[in-house]
Amino acid sequence: MRQRLGLPYNTRMPDVAFYSLGCKLNQYEVQALREGFLGHGYREVPFEGPADYYVVNSCTVTADADRTTLALVRSAHRANPGAQIVVTGCLATADAAQLRDLPGVTHVVDNRRKNSILYRITGLPETAEEESPFFEAGISYFEDKTRAFVKVQDGCDYFCSFCKIPYVRGRLASRDPRRILEELDRLDAHGYREIVLSGVCLGSYGRDLGDGWSLARLIQEALSRPGSYRIRLSSIDPRDTPLELARIMAETPRLCPHLHLSLQSGDDDTLRRMRRGYTTSDYARLVEGLRRGVPDIGLSTDIIVGFPGEDDEAHRRSEAFVAGVGFHRVHVFPYSERERTAAARMENAQPAEVIQDRLARMDRAARASAAAAVETWIGRTVTVLVESRSLRAGCAEGFSEHYARCVLESAEEGLRGSLVRMKVDARDGLRLRGRSV
Numbered sequence: 001m002r003q004r005l006g007l008p009y010n011t012r013m014p015d016v017a018f019y020s021l022g023c024k025l026n027q028y029e030v031q032a033l034r035e036g037f038l039g040h041g042y043r044e045v046p047f048e049g050p051a052d053y054y055v056v057n058s059c060t061v062t063a064d065a066d067r068t069t070l071a072l073v074r075s076a077h078r079a080n081p082g083a084q085i086v087v088t089g090c091l092a093t094a095d096a097a098q099l100r101d102l103p104g105v106t107h108v109v110d111n112r113r114k115n116s117i118l119y120r121i122t123g124l125p126e127t128a129e130e131e132s133p134f135f136e137a138g139i140s141y142f143e144d145k146t147r148a149f150v151k152v153q154d155g156c157d158y159f160c161s162f163c164k165i166p167y168v169r170g171r172l173a174s175r176d177p178r179r180i181l182e183e184l185d186r187l188d189a190h191g192y193r194e195i196v197l198s199g200v201c202l203g204s205y206g207r208d209l210g211d212g213w214s215l216a217r218l219i220q221e222a223l224s225r226p227g228s229y230r231i232r233l234s235s236i237d238p239r240d241t242p243l244e245l246a247r248i249m250a251e252t253p254r255l256c257p258h259l260h261l262s263l264q265s266g267d268d269d270t271l272r273r274m275r276r277g278y279t280t281s282d283y284a285r286l287v288e289g290l291r292r293g294v295p296d297i298g299l300s301t302d303i304i305v306g307f308p309g310e311d312d313e314a315h316r317r318s319e320a321f322v323a324g325v326g327f328h329r330v331h332v333f334p335y336s337e338r339e340r341t342a343a344a345r346m347e348n349a350q351p352a353e354v355i356q357d358r359l360a361r362m363d364r365a366a367r368a369s370a371a372a373a374v375e376t377w378i379g380r381t382v383t384v385l386v387e388s389r390s391l392r393a394g395c396a397e398g399f400s401e402h403y404a405r406c407v408l409e410s411a412e413e414g415l416r417g418s419l420v421r422m423k424v425d426a427r428d429g430l431r432l433r434g435r436s437v
C-alpha cells in the first residue's frame, strides 16, 4: 500500500484522526470514512494528539455547533501544524469559504461529496465513488459503541422555518434498500444487538424510490431476515409516522416500542409559524393511535422555546400540552437563529433572559410528566441494552426497549453490548432500577 500511496517502503503508514460533531448521520459517515482509511492501511490515532490527517465532520444546527467546529479545526492545527485538515459536514456545506481560510485546512468537502474524501486523500482509483450522499461500502462495525447507527436516508423537503438542515443536507434521498439490508446483516454478524435506523427525515424513507418502498416496508424486510438484533428508530416527524409502525411494534419485540416524535412546540400558532404542518390536536390524535396499538409505547420529543413571536400565553399553552402528552423524555432547546431560514427574518425575537426562563420552566414541566411516565414501568420486566458497568457500584447501565435509562443492580461482568432482561423495582429520578431475571 505504501508504494501505491507513493510512500518509500521503510516509512510508516500515515496517521489519521477523526472527529464527528452532531447527529447520528454524521457519526455514521465518520464510521464509513474510518473503515475506508483503515481498510487502506492508515492508522487511526486520537484526535487530541498529532496526526498526519484530521477529518472533522462538522455541524451547523446551532451557533454553538459552528463555534465548536472552528475550535476543533484550530486544535488540530495546533496539534500538528504540518497536518492536512479535511473539514466536511454541514458547516463545510453552509460556509466553505470561512473554513478554507483556516490554517491547516487543505480540503473542505460538502455533505454530498463526503464519499469522495478517501479518493481525494489517497488518489487510489478503487476508492473513487460516484457523487452520492451514501457510501457504497457502508459500515460493518461502530467504533466504541454498543449500538450501531445505520444511515438509510438523507435530506429533507419540509423547510420548517427555523431549520437550516435542508439547505445543508439537500433534498430527500433514500438509500438502496439492498445496501441497507446487507449492512444490517454485517452488523448483526459483528454482534450488535441494537441498530438505530437514522435519517434527516427518517419517516420519508422510500418516497423517492417508488415501488412501494417505505420505512415500514424496510423494517419488515429487515425483520424477515435472520438476525438477533432489535431495531430502534431515530427521530421521526409526526407528518411521516404511520400507525403501521405501532402495528409492527405490537407484533414483534425486535422493533423497539419507542418513538422520538419531534413536536417542537405545544402551541398551534407557534407550530403554524414554524411551518410544522400539523396542529396539537393532529399530534394528540397520532399519539392516541400509537397508544391504541402499543399502550406502553415510549415517547420522547424535542421542544423549542423562545421562537420569534411566542408570547408568554403561547409558552404556557406549549408547556401544558407537553405535560399532557406524558413523554418519558423531552429535549428542550432554546431557539437558535440560523441564517437563511425564514424564522431569522421574523419579527418579535424573544430576549435571551425570557428564553432562559422558558427553558427552565419547560424543563421542569417536562421532567415532572416524564417522572410520571417512567413510574408506569415499575413492576414490569424490560430488556436493557447494557452500555456500561460501574465497578464501584457493581451496577450496569443501559436503555430499555422503551428508551428509558436503566440501572441493573449487582450486574455480572462482561454484559456490555448484550440484551438483558430486568425486573423494574423502582424509579430513581428518570431512571429505572432493577435486577436481571
Ligand code: SF4
Pocket (backbone or CB within 6 Å): 156, 157, 158, 159, 160, 163, 164, 165, 166, 200, 201, 237
Ligand atoms: S423536518 Fe426536520 S430536518 Fe426537515 S426542515 Fe423540519 S426540522 Fe429540519
